[in-house]
Amino acid sequence: MNIKTMAENLEMESGEFMDLLGFFVKKSASDLERLESAVKSGDIREVVEASHSIKGAAGNLGFMNIYEIAKEIEANGRENNLDCEAAVRKLREAFDVVGYTIKQWDCEVRG
Numbered sequence: 001m002n003i004k005t006m007a008e009n010l011e012m013e014s015g016e017f018m019d020l021l022g023f024f025v026k027k028s029a030s031d032l033e034r035l036e037s038a039v040k041s042g043d044i045r046e047v048v049e050a051s052h053s054i055k056g057a058a059g060n061l062g063f064m065n066i067y068e069i070a071k072e073i074e075a076n077g078r079e080n081n082l083d084c085e086a087a088v089r090k091l092r093e094a095f096d097v098v099g100y101t102i103k104q105w106d107c108e109v110r111g
Helices: 001-009 016-043 044-063 065-078 084-111
Strands: none
Touching: 001 016, 001 044, 016 084, 044 065, 065 084
């Protein structure tokens, strides 16, 4: 994941993109918690809504791996299939990579 390239794809400066990325991570962390809770409780509507929110935000920013995982979870939810714990784990791991990348980029910029 290259922050500079992703920012350029959205015609943004790296710093602006990082601000947007920080908001994305914060909002998506909340959505991910909602998703995990909904899967555990069997709340299909909440699974669909949370995964849809994650999918949209990820797609807009170019995080296609996260987008595809959330899309799969949403589609399963719409089919009343909550057998998606493995996909939710993959989604959590993908967000961990984004968080790590943000920290690495911040360290490089700040020196």
